[in-house]
Amino acid sequence: MENRLDEIKNSAKNTLKEILYPLTAIVVSFLAGAILVYAFGNSPKVAYKALFLGALGDLNKFGETLVTTTTLILTGLSVAFAYKCGLFNIGAEGQFIMGSVAAVWIGWALEGLPPSIHVLLTLIAGALAGGIWAGFVGWLKAKVGSHEVINSIMMNYIALNLSNYLIMTVLNEPGKAFSFEIAPTAKLWRFSQSFEQFKYSRLHIGIIIAIFVALAAYYLLNKTVTGYEIRSVGFNPDASEYGGINVKRNIVLAMLISGLFSGLAGAIHTAGVQYRVNNLFGLTGYGFDGISVALVGNNNPIGVILSALLFGVLQKGGPMMQIEGIPKEVVGIIQGIILLFVASNFVRVMVQRYKENKEIRAQLKKGEVK
Amino acid sequence: MTKRNISLLLVLVMALSLFAGCAKPAETPGGSAEEPAPAETPAEEPKYSFGMVTDVGGIGDKSFNDSAWAGIERAGKELGVEPKLLQSTKQDDYPPNLGSMAQSVDLTLAVGFLFEDAMKTAADQYADKKFGVIDTVVDKPNVMSVTFKEHEGSFLVGVIAGLTTESNIVGFVGGMDFPVIHKFEVGFVAGVKSANPDAKVIVNYTGAFDNPDKGKEVALTQFQQGADVIFHASGACGIGVIQAADEKDFWAIGVDMDQSAESKKNKVLCSMIKRVDTGTYTVIKAYADDTFKGGAENAIELGLKEEGVGYSDGGNNVPAEVAEVVDKYSDAIIDGTIVVPSTREELESFKPVEIK
Numbered sequence: 001m002e003n004r005l006d007e008i009k010n011s012a013k014n015t016l017k018e019i020l021y022p023l024t025a026i027v028v029s030f031l032a033g034a035i036l037v038y039a040f041g042n043s044p045k046v047a048y049k050a051l052f053l054g055a056l057g058d059l060n061k062f063g064e065t066l067v068t069t070t071t072l073i074l075t076g077l078s079v080a081f082a083y084k085c086g087l088f089n090i091g092a093e094g095q096f097i098m099g100s101v102a103a104v105w106i107g108w109a110l111e112g113l114p115p116s117i118h119v120l121l122t123l124i125a126g127a128l129a130g131g132i133w134a135g136f137v138g139w140l141k142a143k144v145g146s147h148e149v150i151n152s153i154m155m156n157y158i159a160l161n162l163s164n165y166l167i168m169t170v171l172n173e174p175g176k177a178f179s180f181e182i183a184p185t186a187k188l189w190r191f192s193q194s195f196e197q198f199k200y201s202r203l204h205i206g207i208i209i210a211i212f213v214a215l216a217a218y219y220l221l222n223k224t225v226t227g228y229e230i231r232s233v234g235f236n237p238d239a240s241e242y243g244g245i246n247v248k249r250n251i252v253l254a255m256l257i258s259g260l261f262s263g264l265a266g267a268i269h270t271a272g273v274q275y276r277v278n279n280l281f282g283l284t285g286y287g288f289d290g291i292s293v294a295l296v297g298n299n300n301p302i303g304v305i306l307s308a309l310l311f312g313v314l315q316k317g318g319p320m321m322q323i324e325g326i327p328k329e330v331v332g333i334i335q336g337i338i339l340l341f342v343a344s345n346f347v348r349v350m351v352q353r354y355k356e357n358k359e360i361r362a363q364l365k366k367g368e369v370k
Numbered sequence: 371m372t373k374r375n376i377s378l379l380l381v382l383v384m385a386l387s388l389f390a391g392c393a394k395p396a397e398t399p400g401g402s403a404e405e406p407a408p409a410e411t412p413a414e415e416p417k418y419s420f421g422m423v424t425d426v427g428g429i430g431d432k433s434f435n436d437s438a439w440a441g442i443e444r445a446g447k448e449l450g451v452e453p454k455l456l457q458s459t460k461q462d463d464y465p466p467n468l469g470s471m472a473q474s475v476d477l478t479l480a481v482g483f484l485f486e487d488a489m490k491t492a493a494d495q496y497a498d499k500k501f502g503v504i505d506t507v508v509d510k511p512n513v514m515s516v517t518f519k520e521h522e523g524s525f526l527v528g529v530i531a532g533l534t535t536e537s538n539i540v541g542f543v544g545g546m547d548f549p550v551i552h553k554f555e556v557g558f559v560a561g562v563k564s565a566n567p568d569a570k571v572i573v574n575y576t577g578a579f580d581n582p583d584k585g586k587e588v589a590l591t592q593f594q595q596g597a598d599v600i601f602h603a604s605g606a607c608g609i610g611v612i613q614a615a616d617e618k619d620f621w622a623i624g625v626d627m628d629q630s631a632e633s634k635k636n637k638v639l640c641s642m643i644k645r646v647d648t649g650t651y652t653v654i655k656a657y658a659d660d661t662f663k664g665g666a667e668n669a670i671e672l673g674l675k676e677e678g679v680g681y682s683d684g685g686n687n688v689p690a691e692v693a694e695v696v697d698k699y700s701d702a703i704i705d706g707t708i709v710v711p712s713t714r715e716e717l718e719s720f721k722p723v724e725i726k
Contacts, residue, residue: 060495061466064466080420175546175548177579200491200494200495201466274462280461281426281580284460284461285460313460316466319458319467319470320470321472322456323421323455323456323470323471323475325454328457334590
């Protein structure tokens, strides 16, 4: 029993440590942002007040912030999960789009199902579409060794154009540049249905699903054999192979699961926020934001939840800053600064890991496997 | 390890791209903020406040957003108010963005049908504030809607086409086949038939607004059928129509904005223009004069008379004698002698009017 307590204590301590560095980086970058705002000839106080009031000023605004956060948690998880296996899933964007399209299709075509089943099917369809889209990239990497970054970038554009094609043909709402609306039975429950306070926000049950999925991902990575194998491949594929882990299988699996998260993000976005898919002019940005979220969250599922909240605040508070006359680019710059600061921590972690790996290798050579 | 380095590099590139993407358009709103002299601003609270929410195209799109903003800035100068601007970064941010703007100003403006649903929500949430929407109709008591009589503008370019064609065959390339675009088609056909009763109009639709290749394909087909003047109302498909005109040496007619710059060989005869700036200006004027009226039944349609539509000749391709005839037609439309049809049914009963 005491062991168990200690274990929990230790893991909490470690989590705190993992959070501490990004947190410092965030504080520092906000200060740097303030200097920048000042240099642009605006008042930092006005800027940050607008930022936080715009994102958290009332419950409707907070609700909208959480809407963005929901999507970012899932795309962030997607990138983080792949990263744990040493893969860089830059294709979260495409998987998100495929998830949206699959969700809209199932949500529209299967009208007449009972609500709970229909919603479930819609989300599963979206997740699977994203999973297959990413799994294919993983399969290519495992089978022929082509680089997942290049492939997933290209898959993004295939997804974009495929989605636009489907939306303007089979799924097209006649005369409009978007798809049919999904059936009411496929829509996620919104807080506004029961709580007057959230009446004008689109906050939906997806936020709870997203947090639950993040916890599940944490469990999968840290408490199961599959997770152990995936992380092991991420640490050192060669050593893993030597240790009897099927590296190729894990690469495909990690990409597939990563894609499930992004696909689910798209499905939730469709079933909870948009109810349809627009003819896109360009990539949505949620997948790319996921990279930043994962990075700031230190690729830790719990960290991802927090950093998604931070990015949600930045993105939803940004418009209010614009109204106060601060160029919209400033928010982008603050985001960039946070990334840079956190990325420099990244380097430190990598250096540490490199050293550790070296040690393991040395130990392996000596034959003392721990 | 090298792969890790590659991914780190990529991340850095992406982080930097956050800066790069931001660089250009910043100047427009920022620059204008510095211009008004503080001395002019009276000490008391300004009487009016208004702002605009753009779509993802944002300021600098050389299209709707720029034009709408120009109208707002004009009104702002006249009223001594500095208008506020919010540029959307994501398509699904329209509802909260409209809400944020409405929270801080009295009148919130937006352009395009993409804002329809979002504006309904915001108009309910901020029932005591006013809204203006251009190019679509939102039926709420506190939303003033402004649309355009595209058929009147199209009629004028139809007259120009009818007087210019040598083969007596002209073409119309529409985007998607629905009522809004029919207004262009019908007005154009009526104009051509009025100016040149012998001329034939070939009508085709590309089925899209974003596919220049398709536009080019359709234009080339029409050219093969003998058309020597082609009017398009097909968004970005029109770029393809103009490209085809450059290649095969026939005339293209632009739409919405002056598109003469799109042609490398000055093959844009003229453009049917929609004055979005007049639209935003009209709404702000109504709000300042206390004549603001919401609801679908009070929606305003801007035509030739209100200078909401017209034609422009950026390439100097319309001869003076043709321009003279067009002016006569324009006068006739303004004083009501000619009622330009706006639907296919109305076109059937329309009798071409010849003015020399």
